[in-house]
Amino acid sequence: MAKKLHISTTINGEPEEFLCAPSDTMLDMLRNELDLTGAKEGCGSGDCGTCSITLDGTLVCSCLMLAAEAEGKEITTIEGMAEGETLHPLQQKFLEEAALQCGICTPGMLVAAKALLDENPDPTETEVRFWLAGNLCRCTGYDKIVRAVMDTAAEMREAAK
Amino acid sequence: MSSSDNKWIGERTIRPDGADKVTGRAAFAADSTMPGMIWGKVLRSPHAHAKIKSIDTSKAEALPGVKAVMTSADIVDFPIDTPFPLGIQDMRWMCRNVMARDKALFHGHPVAAVAAMTEAIAAEASKLIEVDYEVLPHAIEIDDAIADDAPILHEWMEFEGKPSNIAGTLEHSKGDVEAGFAEADVIIERDFTTRPVHQGYIEPHACLVSVAADNKATIWSSSQGQFMVRAMTALLTGMSQSDIRAIPAEIGGGFGGKTIIYLEPLATILSKKSGRPVKMTMTREEVMRASGPTSGSKSTVKIGAKKDGTITAAQGTYWLQAGGLPGAPVRGAVGCALAPYDIPNGHTFGYDVVCNRSKVAAYRAPGAPIGSFGVECVLDELAEELGIDPLDLRLKNAAKEGTQAVHGPVYPVMGYVESLEAAKAHDHYKAPLGPNQGRGVASGFWFNAGGESSAQVNITEDGNVVVTTGHPDIGGSRAGIANICAELLGIDYKRVSVLIGDTATVGFSNLTGGSRVLFASSMVVTESTNKVIRTLCELAAKIWDIDPDAVDWEDGAARPAGANAGQFDPLTLAELAARANETGGPIGAGAQINTTGAEGGFGTHICDVEVDPELGIARVIRYTVLQDVGRAVHPAYVEGQMQGGAAQAIGWALNEEYLYDKDGKVDNPGFLDYRMPVASDLPMLDTYIIEVPNPKHPQGVRGVGEVPLVPGLSAVRNAIYDAIGVRFNDLPISPPRLAAALDMPEAAE
Numbered sequence: 015m016a017k018k019l020h021i022s023t024t025i026n027g028e029p030e031e032f033l034c035a036p037s038d039t040m041l042d043m044l045r046n047e048l049d050l051t052g053a054k055e056g057c058g059s060g061d062c063g064t065c066s067i068t069l070d071g072t073l074v075c076s077c078l079m080l081a082a083e084a085e086g087k088e089i090t091t092i093e094g095m096a097e098g099e100t101l102h103p104l105q106q107k108f109l110e111e112a113a114l115q116c117g118i119c120t121p122g123m124l125v126a127a128k129a130l131l132d133e134n135p136d137p138t139e140t141e142v143r144f145w146l147a148g149n150l151c152r153c154t155g156y157d158k159i160v161r162a163v164m165d166t167a168a169e170m171r172e173a174a175k
Numbered sequence: 176m177s178s179s180d181n182k183w184i185g186e187r188t189i190r191p192d193g194a195d196k197v198t199g200r201a202a203f204a205a206d207s208t209m210p211g212m213i214w215g216k217v218l219r220s221p222h223a224h225a226k227i228k229s230i231d232t233s234k235a236e237a238l239p240g241v242k243a244v245m246t247s248a249d250i251v252d253f254p255i256d257t258p259f260p261l262g263i264q265d266m267r268w269m270c271r272n273v274m275a276r277d278k279a280l281f282h283g284h285p286v287a288a289v290a291a292m293t294e295a296i297a298a299e300a301s302k303l304i305e306v307d308y309e310v311l312p313h314a315i316e317i318d319d320a321i322a323d324d325a326p327i328l329h330e331w332m333e334f335e336g337k338p339s340n341i342a343g344t345l346e347h348s349k350g351d352v353e354a355g356f357a358e359a360d361v362i363i364e365r366d367f368t369t370r371p372v373h374q375g376y377i378e379p380h381a382c383l384v385s386v387a388a389d390n391k392a393t394i395w396s397s398s399q400g401q402f403m404v405r406a407m408t409a410l411l412t413g414m415s416q417s418d419i420r421a422i423p424a425e426i427g428g429g430f431g432g433k434t435i436i437y438l439e440p441l442a443t444i445l446s447k448k449s450g451r452p453v454k455m456t457m458t459r460e461e462v463m464r465a466s467g468p469t470s471g472s473k474s475t476v477k478i479g480a481k482k483d484g485t486i487t488a489a490q491g492t493y494w495l496q497a498g499g500l501p502g503a504p505v506r507g508a509v510g511c512a513l514a515p516y517d518i519p520n521g522h523t524f525g526y527d528v529v530c531n532r533s534k535v536a537a538y539r540a541p542g543a544p545i546g547s548f549g550v551e552c553v554l555d556e557l558a559e560e561l562g563i564d565p566l567d568l569r570l571k572n573a574a575k576e577g578t579q580a581v582h583g584p585v586y587p588v589m590g591y592v593e594s595l596e597a598a599k600a601h602d603h604y605k606a607p608l609g610p611n612q613g614r615g616v617a618s619g620f621w622f623n624a625g626g627e628s629s630a631q632v633n634i635t636e637d638g639n640v641v642v643t644t645g646h647p648d649i650g651g652s653r654a655g656i657a658n659i660c661a662e663l664l665g666i667d668y669k670r671v672s673v674l675i676g677d678t679a680t681v682g683f684s685n686l687t688g689g690s691r692v693l694f695a696s697s698m699v700v701t702e703s704t705n706k707v708i709r710t711l712c713e714l715a716a717k718i719w720d721i722d723p724d725a726v727d728w729e730d731g732a733a734r735p736a737g738a739n740a741g742q743f744d745p746l747t748l749a750e751l752a753a754r755a756n757e758t759g760g761p762i763g764a765g766a767q768i769n770t771t772g773a774e775g776g777f778g779t780h781i782c783d784v785e786v787d788p789e790l791g792i793a794r795v796i797r798y799t800v801l802q803d804v805g806r807a808v809h810p811a812y813v814e815g816q817m818q819g820g821a822a823q824a825i826g827w828a829l830n831e832e833y834l835y836d837k838d839g840k841v842d843n844p845g846f847l848d849y850r851m852p853v854a855s856d857l858p859m860l861d862t863y864i865i866e867v868p869n870p871k872h873p874q875g876v877r878g879v880g881e882v883p884l885v886p887g888l889s890a891v892r893n894a895i896y897d898a899i900g901v902r903f904n905d906l907p908i909s910p911p912r913l914a915a916a917l918d919m920p921e922a923a924e
Contacts, residue, residue, distance in 0.1 A: 051206040052199020054427070056377045057459040061846035064377055092199035105197040109189050112811035115650035115819065117196035118203060118378040118427025140855075147855040150846060152375045152428050153650060154815055155822030156854040 023084035026094025034081035041065045043081040044091060052092035052121040063149030066122035067091045073129040092121035095128065104128055104166045113162035115153030123149045127163045135171055139164060183662040184874060187811045190654040191673045204397035204424040205381035209452035213242055215445050216297035218287040218304050219465060220279030223313035223531040223839025224326065227277060227286065227306060234303040235289055240296040243448035246287045247274040250440060251413050255331050262403060262686065263537065264435055266410050268500035272534045273411060273440055280328060280499025281533050282840040283464030290445035290453045313531040313839040314340065317473050317494045320530040328499060328529045342501035342527040345509050347582045355488025355520030359479025363556050367549040368905045370832035371471040371496060374538050375851050378427020379462045384442035385452035392443055394421045399433040399647055400686035405678045411440040422677040423647045431537030432467055434688050463844035467536025470495040470503045476549030484563045484571045488520040489513050491549060495527060498534035503527040507542025510582040511885065512550050514620035515591055515777055516572045521581030531839050537688060539820060540621040540881035544888050551617035551889030552904065565616050566599045590803025590867030591777035597863055598779045603799045611786050615893025618779045619885025623878035624689030625770035629682025630699040632707050633763035638749030640664065643676040644696045645684025651812030652692045658808050659697050659874060663704045665731040666748060682767040690878030693808060694773050699766040701873045706764035714758040715746045772871025776882040778802030780821065782890040786898045791914030793895050795825050801863040805877030810864060816880040818860040824887020826852045830907050
C-alpha cells in the first residue's frame with residue numbers, strides 16, 4: 015500500500031492537516047476522517063452533486079477530487095455556510111419556502127446555489143436551472159428550490175443596496 | 176372544523192427537522208459511525224441467470240484485515256411451499272432476494288458478503304471468493320419470459336398446469352363487458368408498453384449494525400419503516416425482535432424503494448460473526464443493478480362508448496415484470512386503471528411475470544401509473560374520435576359519491592369531479608399554444624392506506640410538548656404533525672417538538688408508504704393529544720375542586736365550562752405542567768391504532784409540451800397538478816408532493832429506462848445514462864389544491880403523495896400527440912423514438 019500523504023489545507027476558514035492515501039477522494043476524507051458528513055455520496059461519479067464543495071471558491075464535486083489536491087487550498091463545505099447561529103439567507107429561505115423534502119440533496123444544492131449567487135447575484139430562472147442542473151433532486155421537482163434561490167438573490171440584492 | 180377556524184392547520188410552518196437539514200447536520204444512514212467499526216461489501220452475481228454449484232470463501236477469509244465472510248447458508252431459509260407474508264412482502268422471496276440461495280436470478284444478485292477493516296480490503300476479499308456457476312439462458316423482457324420456450328426461472332412455478340414464469344394473476348370484474356361493448360358506438364383497443372423505472376432516491380441504501388456480546392443488535396439504517404427492518408432482519412437472522420433495536424436514520428428519499436431491506440440482515444450477520452460494528456453502503460451502480468425498480472409492463476386496453484361519450488364497457492389486460500422473484504404491483508395496476516370512472520361493465524386482469532431483473536420494489540402508487548397509462552391514452556383518442564373535449568369526456572363518466580368502482584368499493588364523498596372542473600376553468604387550459612406545442616390532460620387514482628400507527632405525546636415539566644411517532648419522515652410529515660398537535664392544544668407551533676421514535680421507544684407502526692403517514696399518524700397523535708387534554712382538564716378540576724366535566728380546554732388553557740362551573744382564572748399548559756407532581760404526576764398519553772377510513776385520492780393533470788423538430792426532443796413547458804387532498808395540513812409540503820410526483824412522471828414518460836446488453840446486464844447503471852429530470856429539464860410545476868375533507872379522518876386528511884405520479888405519464892404523452900399528431904403507445908418517448916417518428920433517420924440511430 016502506498017505511503018500516506020501529509021496534507022495541509024484550510025477547511026471552512028480553519029487550518030486543517032490530514033493524512034490520506036494517494037487514491038482517497040476529498041469526499042472520503044471529509045466524511046470518514048474529518049467528521050464533515052454534510053457532503054453526501056449519491057453517485058461517486060460527479061453526476062448528482064450531493065458532495066458539492068468549493069475549492070478556492072470554485073464549485074466542485076468532492077467525489078471527483080483527490081484529497082491530496084487540497085494541499086494549500088481553501089475548501090468550504092455546507093458546515094461552513096452559516097455564520098455561527100445565523101443561517102445564510104439561502105439556508106433560511108430553503109426552510110421558509112419548503113425547498114427540501116427528504117433533505118439529502120440539500121447540502122449540495124445550497125453549496126451550489128451559494129456559488130451561483132457569489133458569481134451572479136441576479137440570475138434568471140434559466141440561469142438558476144442550468145447552474146443547478148448538476149444537482150439532482152428526486153423529491154421536489156425543483157420548483158421550490160429554484161424559487162427559493164431566486165427569492166434569496168432578490169433579498170440579498172435589496173440588502174446590499 | 177373548517178379551514179378558516181384553524182390557527183396552525185394549513186400554515187406553512189418551518190419543519191422541525193429543518194435547521195439540521197440545511198446545515199449538513201441531519202444524520203442519514205451512511206453518516207453514522209461507531210468505535211471499532213469495520214466495513215462490509217457484497218459480492219454480486221456476474222450472470223443474469225445461473226445455478227450456484229459451490230462457493231469457496233477460504234481465500235477471502237485468509238486475506239489480512241478480513242473479519243467475517245457470509246453466504247446464504249447463514250440466512251434463515253423460508254421454504255417455497257409455505258407462504259410467509261410480511262406486510263407487502265413474502266419472506267420466501269425476501270430470503271432469496273437479500274442473497275441468492277441455489278440460483279442467481281439477475282446480474283447483481285448478492286451471492287456472498289465480506290466484512291473487513293477497510294472498504295478496500297472488503298472489496299478485494301470479495302473478489303477472492305470462488306463461485307462455481309452454471310450459466311443459464313435468461314429472460315429480461317416480458318415477451319421473452321412468457322414465450323413457449325422461455326427459460327424457466329423457478330422449477331416449482333407453474334401456471335395452468337405447466338412450468339411457467341407467471342407467478343400469479345389478479346382480476347376485477349363488474350357487469351358484463353361483452354354486452355357493454357355490444358352497446359358501444361365506438362370501440363378503441365390499443366396495445367401499450369411501459370419500461371421499468373427506478374425510484375431514483377438520491378441516498379443509496381446504507382446501514383450500520385452493531386451486534387454486541389450479549390447478542391443484542393442495534394441497526395441504524397435508511398428505510399421507510401424501522402419496524403419492517405426489525406421484523407425482516409429478525410426473521411432472516413433467527414433473532415427475536417426484542418433483541419433488535421432498529422433506529423430510523425434520516426431517509427434520503429425512498430418513493431417505495433426503501434419498503435424492503437437489502438443490507439441490514441447481511442450487516443447483522445457479519446457483525447455477529449466478527450464481533451464488530453459493520454457499516455455497509457451501496458454504490459449507485461449497486462442501487463441501479465440490484466435494488467428494485469418498478470415493473471415494466473405491456474398491456475391491452477379497450478374502451479367502448481356511445482356517441483354522447485357515455486362509456487359502456489372498458490377492459491384492460493396487463494403483464495407486469497416482477498424481477499427475479501414474484502411480487503409485481505398487479506393490484507395497483509388492475510385496481511387503479513379504471514377507478515376514476517363510473518363504468519357499468521368493466522374488467523381488468525393482470526399477470527405477475529418473473530424475469531431476470533432485480534426484484535421490483537414499491538414505487539409511488541405501485542402499479543397505478545401502469546394501469547392508468549393505457550386507459551388515459553385510449554380516452555384521449557376516444558375524445559378526439561367523438562369530438563368531445565377530453566376533460567368533458569372524463570366529466571361525463573367521472574366516478575362520484577355512490578359510484579361502485581370496477582375494483583369493488585362504493586365511493587364516499589370525494590373530489591374527483593372538482594379536479595376536472597378546476598382543470599377546465601384553469602387559465603392553463605385556455606392559454607394559447609405556439610408552433611410545435613401541444614396540450615394533454617389525464618386523471619389518476621390511488622387507494623391511499625390506513626394501517627397500524629403509534630404515537631406518544633408527552634408534556635415536559637416546563638409545559639411544552641414532545642410528540643413521538645413511529646414513521647420515518649420522508650417529506651415533511653413532522654411539520655404536519657406539529658401543526659395538528661399545536662392546533663389541538665391551542666399553543667404556539669414552536670412549543671411542539673416532533674421526533675421519530677425507534678423500535679424500542681415507540682409502539683409498532685407500519686411503513687411510511689401508500690400515502691398513509693400523515694393520515695394514520697395524525698389519527699394517533701390526535702387521540703393521544705385529546706387524552707392529554709382530558710388529563711389537563713382533570714388536573715385543573717382537582718385544583719379548582721370541581722367536576723372534570725365542568726372544565727373546557729380552550730386556547731392553551733383549562734377554563735371553567737360556563738358560569739355554573741365556578742369562577743376561576745384559566746390554568747395554562749405551563750401552569751398545569753408545573754403543578755403536575757402535586758396533582759397526579761407526569762402528563763402524557765399514547766395511542767396505538769390499526770387505522771381505517773383512508774379514502775382514495777384523485778387528481779387531474781394538464782401538461783404542455785414543445786417538440787423540437789430539429790433535435791427530436793420533447794420539453795415540458797407548462798404543467799399543472801390539480802388534486803383533492805382532503806385537507807392540506809401543511810400546504811407547502813402538499814404542493815411539494817404534487818410537484819415531485821409530476822416530475823417523476825415526466826421522467827418516466829420522456830427519458831427513464833434501463834438498457835440491457837445481450838448478456839442480461841444493465842448497461843446504464845448510473846445517473847449520467849439513466850436520465851432522471853434535472854433542473855434545466857423542467858418548468859415551474861403549478862399546483863391547485865382541492866380540499867374535500869375525508870369524513871372518516873379527524874382533520875379530513877386523505878393522503879397526497881402517490882396520486883400525482885399516476886396521471887403524468889399519459890398527460891405528457893397526450894400533449895405530444897397534440898403537438899405533432901403521433902400517438903406514442905410505448906414509453907419512454909425518448910429522443911431516439913421521437914426522432915424516428917419525426918422521420919429523422921440520423922437522429923434516431
